[in-house]
Amino acid sequence: MLASLRTHPAFAELGSRRRFFAHVSAGCLGLGLAELSTLQAAAALSTARAKRVLVVYEEGGISQMDTWDPKPSAPVDHRTPYKPIATNVPGMRFSELMPRIAQHADKLTVVRSMTTAKVAGHMEGCQEFFKGYPFNLANESPDVGSVVTELLGSECAELPPYVFCPGANMPNHITSTAFLPISRGPWKLGTKSLGENVADPAWKVRAVEPQSDMSTNRFNERRKLLGTLSPQESDGLLDSVRRNYEHAFDLLTSPRVRAAFDLSTESDAVRDRYGRDHRGCCYLLGRKLIEAGVRFVTVTVIQPPEHVGRPGYGQENGVFLNWDHHEGIYNNGPCGGPQGMSKQERYGLPHPVMMPSLDRSLSALLDDLNQRGLLADTLLCFITEMGRTPKINKWQGRDHWARAMSIAFAGAGVPGGQVIGATDDQGGDVTADLYTPYDYAASVYAKLGIGDELRLKKADGRPVDLTFGGKPIRGLFG
Numbered sequence: 380m381l382a383s384l385r386t387h388p389a390f391a392e393l394g395s396r397r398r399f400f401a402h403v404s405a406g407c408l409g410l411g412l413a414e415l416s417t418l419q420a421a422a423a424l425s426t427a428r429a430k431r432v433l434v435v436y437e438e439g440g441i442s443q444m445d446t447w448d449p450k451p452s453a454p455v456d457h458r459t460p461y462k463p464i465a466t467n468v469p470g471m472r473f474s475e476l477m478p479r480i481a482q483h484a485d486k487l488t489v490v491r492s493m494t495t496a497k498v499a500g501h502m503e504g505c506q507e508f509f510k511g512y513p514f515n516l517a518n519e520s521p522d523v524g525s526v527v528t529e530l531l532g533s534e535c536a537e538l539p540p541y542v543f544c545p546g547a548n549m550p551n552h553i554t555s556t557a558f559l560p561i562s563r564g565p566w567k568l569g570t571k572s573l574g575e576n577v578a579d580p581a582w583k584v585r586a587v588e589p590q591s592d593m594s595t596n597r598f599n600e601r602r603k604l605l606g607t608l609s610p611q612e613s614d615g616l617l618d619s620v621r622r623n624y625e626h627a628f629d630l631l632t633s634p635r636v637r638a639a640f641d642l643s644t645e646s647d648a649v650r651d652r653y654g655r656d657h658r659g660c661c662y663l664l665g666r667k668l669i670e671a672g673v674r675f676v677t678v679t680v681i682q683p684p685e686h687v688g689r690p691g692y693g694q695e696n697g698v699f700l701n702w703d704h705h706e707g708i709y710n711n712g713p714c715g716g717p718q719g720m721s722k723q724e725r726y727g728l729p730h731p732v733m734m735p736s737l738d739r740s741l742s743a744l745l746d747d748l749n750q751r752g753l754l755a756d757t758l759l760c761f762i763t764e765m766g767r768t769p770k771i772n773k774w775q776g777r778d779h780w781a782r783a784m785s786i787a788f789a790g791a792g793v794p795g796g797q798v799i800g801a802t803d804d805q806g807g808d809v810t811a812d813l814y815t816p817y818d819y820a821a822s823v824y825a826k827l828g829i830g831d832e833l834r835l836k837k838a839d840g841r842p843v844d845l846t847f848g849g850k851p852i853r854g855l856f857g
Contacts, residue, residue, distance in 0.1 A: 427826065427827050427828025428756065428758075428791040428792035428826055429756060429757065429758040429790070429791035429792075429826040429827050429828075430534070430674075430756040430757070430791075430827075431534075431669050431672070431673065431674055431675070431676070431753075431756065431757045431758070432524075432527065432674070432675045432676070432757070432758045432760065432823060432826075432827065433665055433666070433669050433676050433678070433748075433757055433758070433759050433760070434524075434675075434676070434677040434678065434760045434762065435662070435665070435678045435680075435741065435744070435759070435760065435761045435762070436505075436508075436550060436677055436678065436679050436680075436762050436763070437680055437701075437702060437737065437761075437762075437763045438501070438505070438547065438548060438549050438550075438679065438680070438681060438701040438702065438703075438763070438764065439501070439701030439702030439703035439704070439763065439764075440501070440504070440702055440703060440763055440764055440765040440766060440767055440779060440780070440784075441702045441730075441763040441766075441767075442459070442702075442704070442708065442730055442766065442767040442777055443491070443766045443767065443783060443784050443785045443802070443806050444459050444474070444767075444769070444805075444806040445459050445461055445474050445476055445708075445730045445734070445767075446473065446474050446476065446477060446734075446785060447473060447474075447489045447491060447785035447787060448489075448491045448785045448802060448806050449461070449462070449463035449472060449473065449474045450769075450802075450804060450805055450806045451463055452804045453769065453804060453805045453806070454805070456771070457769060457770045457771050457805065459474070459709070460709055461474050461475050461476050461730075461731070462474075462475050463475070464477075464478065464481055465481070466481040466482070466484030466485075467481065467482050467483070467484050467485050468484040468485050468795075468796035471484050471489075471796060471797075471798060474734075476730060476731060476734040476735075476738065477734065477737075477738045478738065479738045479739060479742035480738050480741055480742045480745075482742065483742055483745040483746065483789075484795070484796055485795045485796045486745055486749065486754065486789045486790075486795040486796075487745075487787050487788070487789050487793075487795055487796070488787065488788045488789070488793050488794060488795065488797050488798075488799060488854060488855060489785055489786075489787045489797075489798050489799065490785065490786050490787070490788070490799045490800055490814060490852060490854075491783075491785045491798055491799065491800045491801055491802055492783070492799065492800020492801060492802065492809040492810075492811060492812045492813050492814055493783075493784045493785060493786050493800070493814050493815070493816075493819070494781060494782055494783065494784065494809060494813060494814070494815055495507055495508070495764060495765050495781045495784060495815070495816055496513070496514050496765075496781055497781055498514075498781070499765055499779035499780060499781035500514075500779065501549055501703070501764055501765070501779075502514070502549060502552065502553060503764075504764030504765045504781065504816075505549045505550065505553050505764045506553045507764075507815075507816035507817070508762050508764060508816045508819060508820075509522050509523060509524075509550065509553060509554065510522060510523065510553075510816075510820070511523055511816060511817050511819070511820025511821065511845065511846035511847060511849055512817070512846065512847045513847055516847070517553060517555075518555065518557070519557055519558075520555075520557050521555065521556045521557040521558070521559045521563065521835075522541070522554055522555065522556065522564070522565065523675075523820050523823055523824075524541040524565060524675040524677060525541060525555075525556045525557075525559050525563040525564060525565075526559070526563075526824075526829075526835065526845060527540075527541070527674060527675045527823075527824075527827060527829070528540045528541045528563045528674065528675060529559050529560075529563050529835075530829060531674060531827065531829075532674065533672065533673060533674040534672035534674065535635070535671050535672030535673055535674075537633040537635050537636050538566075538635075538636060538639065538668070538671060538672075538673050539565075539566040539673070540673060540674040540675060541563065541564065541565045541566065541673075541674065541675045541677075542565060542566050542567075542568065542668055542673055542675070542676050542677070543565040543566065543567045543568065543569075543677050543679055544568055544661055544664050544665045544668060544676055544677065544678045544679065545567065545568040545569030545575050545577055545661065545664075545679070546565070546567030546568060546569045546572070546575075546679055547569065547572060547573065547575060547679040547680065547681045548572050548573060548679075548681055548701070549764070550565075550677065550679050551567065551572050552572075558835075558837045558838065558843070559835075565677065566586075568584050568586075568640075568664070570585055573681060573691075573692060573699075574683055574684075574691065575657070575681075575683065576657050576683040576685065576686075577657050577660040577661050577664065578655055578656050578657045578659070578660045583640075584640045587636060587637075587640070635671060636671075638667075638671075639667050639668055639670075639671040639673075640664070640667070642660060642663060642664065642667075645663065645667075649663070649743075649747065650663070652739075652743040652746070652747070653739070653740055653743040653744070653747075654736060654739050654740050654743070656682070656686055656736060657680065657682050657683055657686060658680050658682060658736045658737065658740045659736070659739065659740045659743070661678050661679075661680050661740075662678060662680075662740040662741070662743065662744045663743075663744075663747075664678075665678040665744070666744060666747055666748060666751075666753070669748075669753060669757055670751065670753060681699070681700055681701050682700035682733075682736070683700070684697065684698050684699075684700065686700065687700070687728060687732075698728060700728065700733070702730075702733070702763065704729065704730065704767070704776050704777060705717075705772070705774065705776040705777070705778055706774040706775065706776040707729055707774065707775050707776060708729055708730055708767070708771070708775065708776045708777050709729050709730065709731060709775065710729060710775060711728060711729050711732055717774070741761065744759070745759070745789060748789075748790065753790075754789065754790040754791075755790070755791070756790075756791055757790045757791060758788065758789075758790050758791040758793070758823065758826045758827075759788065759789040759790045760786070760787075760788055760819075760823065761786060761787040761788070762786045762819070763784070763786070765779055765780060765781050765784055766780040766781070766782075766783050766784030766785070766806070767779070767780050768780045768807070769805035769806050769807035770805075770807075780807070782807060782808055782809070783802045783806060783807055783808055783809050786819065788822075788855055791826050792826070792856070792857060793826075793855050793857070794854065794855075794857035797854060799812055799814075799852065799854040799855075800812035800813070800814065814852055815849065816849075817846045817847045817848055817849030818846075818849045818850055818851070818852050819849070819852070820845070820846045820849050821845070821846045821849030821850055821851050821852075822849075822851045822852045822855050824845055824846070824851075825851040825856070826855070826856075829845065831845060831846070831849070831850065831851070833845060
């Protein structure tokens with residue numbers, strides 16, 4: 380067990396704020412890392428509102444007109460059947476598929492004017508949000524979470540500072556640390572890209588479970604052996620090995636770690652509020668990791684097919700429960716479209732079938748973070764990789780759409796009860812305050828006190844911008 384763990388990114392030496400200055404340089408006025416950049420960085424850190432970031436990524440491309448940006452005046456042939464409803468903020472309206480979230484609108488800023496990769500692909504959109512760079516440069520660009528890990532480290536020494544909870548499909552495919560050390564990569568709690576069911580009572584974070592042949596005595600003997608390495612006898616490599624082993628021991632034995640993964644420590648009321656399905660358990664696990672002090676947590680959700688009692692992806696009458704609703708976006712049952720004809724019934728189920736779970740779990744997360752005092756210094760970001768077409772296709776679905784979509788923010792000083800930007804009457808094109816995933820990434824950095832004048836450095840000393848020209852979204856900073 381320890382042999383396999385010691386090379387895992389989770390156990391490499393965690394970052395510190397000192398590295399913040401060691402790996403950046405100022406780009407303003409041609410200055411290097413001198414008094415100006417140091418003072419700017421120190422000032423930004425001292426005024427940062429966010430200590431932690433919790434990203435909820437719902438894969439597939441959620442329909443903007445069926446969530447945050449209802450369009451009751453769209454042409455009747457393409458209009459959603461679901462009406463706008465009032466929220467707890469006068470004049471702010473969401474889809475009637477989100478009645479619980481609507482009661483937390485006072486905590487939310489919704490950006491209705493977001494755009495993403497022009498090719499409107501799943502991988503491309505996911506890459507741009509996770510990297511803050513165009514998808515064609517994604518392999519050269521570290522994850523936003525990796526950059527944050529490199530610069531700020533974590534408040535929780537026992538856990539990695541960047542965690543995928545549990546890690547699913549697209550984020551698993553596109554994540555990379557690029558030129559940063561591999562130790563800055565995300566720790567994936569799950570073991571499967573698809574079919575993970577955190578709600579299963581038998582589900583565990585297997586990396587923290589000792590191997591069956593590792594007795595307590597054997598474990599303790601290994602720890603004693605580590606202690607026999609004298610500092611005088613050790614060189615830099617042995618020091619690194621010692622630190623990796625110490626992190627491994629901490630992870631395997633820490634009560635704080637065990638508590639972070641143990642959903643049974645939560646009250647029945649909390650469990651029921653989030654929901655005891657896969658989505659509810661993932662959202663709750665994300666909150667527990669934030670509460671434990673993990674710096675950057677990304678919740679990734681694809682419901683397992685047993686959630687709806689259906690076969691899985693690629694099987695006859697099967698489902699793949701993300702939000703990629705090319706067929707029957709509002710109608711359950713056989714679709715008769717290309718996916719059904721290839722014996723792969725459909726991606727997802729209709730928005731009205733899937734939305735109640737999202738409405739329940741996201742509203743619970745907002746309420747729970749707020750009640751625990753975590754929302755004050757935790758930036759909550761709700762994202763998806765694209766929007767859906769303003770027109771309904773011949774299979775009664777909505778296809779990929781990059782020209783307009785909605786995302787939402789809460790916490791860490793984000794002014795609640797506001798909408799940023801606007802789209803036309805069909806929700807297809809931005810008409811005011813256009814933003815990109817690069818601006819999203821810049822906003823996350825700014826909330827953490829990482830200024831956009833700072834640069835990362837590659838091994839050869841070349842400076843690298845944190846984003847592809849992104850600027851913080853103005854309305855997020857009250």
